[in-house]
Amino acid sequence: MGLEEEIEEIREEIAETPYNKSTEGHIGRLKAKLADKKEKQEQQSSAGGGQGYAVEKHGDATVALVGFPSVGKSTLLNSLTNAESETADYEFTTLDVNPGMLKHKGANIQMLDVPGLIEGAAGGRGGGKEVLSVVRTADLVVYLLSVFEIDQYERLRRELYENKIRLDTDPPNISLRKTHKDGIRVTMADEVSLDEETVTSVLRQQGYVNADVTIPHDLTIDELIDGVMNNREYLPSIVAVNKADLIEPDYLETVNEQLREHNIDPETATFISARDEKGLDGLRDRIWDGLGLIRVYMDKPGRGVDYEEPLILDDRATVDDACKKIGGPFEQRFKFARVSGPSAKHDEQQVGTGHELADEDVLRIVARRWPLPRDALFCSVLTGSVRVR
Numbered sequence: 445m446g447l448e449e450e451i452e453e454i455r456e457e458i459a460e461t462p463y464n465k466s467t468e469g470h471i472g473r474l475k476a477k478l479a480d481k482k483e484k485q486e487q488q489s490s491a492g493g494g495q496g497y498a499v500e501k502h503g504d505a506t507v508a509l510v511g512f513p514s515v516g517k518s519t520l521l522n523s524l525t526n527a528e529s530e531t532a533d534y535e536f537t538t539l540d541v542n543p544g545m546l547k548h549k550g551a552n553i554q555m556l557d558v559p560g561l562i563e564g565a566a567g568g569r570g571g572g573k574e575v576l577s578v579v580r581t582a583d584l585v586v587y588l589l590s591v592f593e594i595d596q597y598e599r600l601r602r603e604l605y606e607n608k609i610r611l612d613t614d615p616p617n618i619s620l621r622k623t624h625k626d627g628i629r630v631t632m633a634d635e636v637s638l639d640e641e642t643v644t645s646v647l648r649q650q651g652y653v654n655a656d657v658t659i660p661h662d663l664t665i666d667e668l669i670d671g672v673m674n675n676r677e678y679l680p681s682i683v684a685v686n687k688a689d690l691i692e693p694d695y696l697e698t699v700n701e702q703l704r705e706h707n708i709d710p711e712t713a714t715f716i717s718a719r720d721e722k723g724l725d726g727l728r729d730r731i732w733d734g735l736g737l738i739r740v741y742m743d744k745p746g747r748g749v750d751y752e753e754p755l756i757l758d759d760r761a762t763v764d765d766a767c768k769k770i771g772g773p774f775e776q777r778f779k780f781a782r783v784s785g786p787s788a789k790h791d792e793q794q795v796g797t798g799h800e801l802a803d804e805d806v807l808r809i810v811a812r813r814w815p816l817p818r819d820a821l822f823c824s825v826l827t828g829s830v831r832v833r
Contacts, residue, residue: 476650483673517557611680737757763798
């Protein structure tokens with residue numbers, strides 16, 4: 445029996461087994477076994493070669509446009525960026541991954557128009573595994589749905605889930621450590637609904653003989669397996685509904701109801717027309733918010749505050765993160781920084797490397813005097829973002 449048949453057989457057994465407390469351990473073993481088989485199937489597929497997509501990451505963040513064929517991804521990419529992705533009114537126009545650069549609020553955001561997914565993409569149909577491997581490298585997923593095919597959302601989520609992409613959720617907070625003896629020891633918080641036998645069964649199926657595992661919060665069997673395998677990608681996502689220009693006023697509530705059926709608040713979905721370039725300003729802002737980026741304006745000695753090219757950082761970034769992004773000799777020569785703006789208690793507040801920055805802060809970094817390596821000084825002069833005292 446081949447791997448595909450084994451996987452299908454396990455899936456059928458899971459589907460046919462009623463879930464209750466007495467069967468929980470058995471289902472846990474089956475799901476752990478299924479995850480293991482799928483992992484082997486993927487390794488075999490990778491070993492077999494095939495055409496893949498290699499996209500070098502550029503800019504401050506990367507966004508993947510995900511949708512089924514002919515939903516308008518290429519048109520949207522061309523409207524948002526400087527890319528020239530081929531578009532047509534027939535399916536499978538995009539046969540390779542097309543990157544473009546979206547410039548918004550001073551950030552350079554790489555947008556990837558990946559080939560349209562089809563049913564079974566996670567299993568390899570239509571080159572789906574190669575496509576999905578590109579999605580795994582993104583910082584944000586944009587679901588692009590047709591206003592007339594909202595049901596595509598669940599199909600897309602399923603394909604991404606099957607390829608170990610977990611959207612809009614945090615990784616399971618479990619601690620797992622291999623030991624040399626004493627078997628598997630499980631420590632769980634009171635609110636954890638899984639029993640110890642289930643946890644032990646999952647770990648044994650994944651090859652653990654001796655281990656200490658701590659589970660501080662409630663989680664499902666699937667989340668437990670994700671935490672044990674530790675090879676899932678956790679990404680945020682937003683929803684864009686294309687072809688909104690074709691909606692008749694009396695059809696809008698039908699679309700909104702369909703979105704609610706998939707747990708999408710219509711207020712959080714962005715309605716656009718990629719062809720007519722309508723609603724794109726709102727989408728740009730949603731992409732910015734979804735990425736969780738902030739702008740920090742550098743106060744450059746002798747030149748003042750640079751509001752044209754802000755330093756782009758992740759939300760909750762610190763002064764230390766800013767120093768690392770700039771580069772140069774700050775790690776050894778950092779003395780203090782001065783911050784004005786939302787994160788500061790007052791203008792020109794003196795702070796250390798641990799100070800958490802906020803969007804549109806103004807930052808001036810003060811570095812120590814000599815001895816300073818010549819190459820570091822040269823770097824500092826180039827960046828213009830360090831003041832030596």
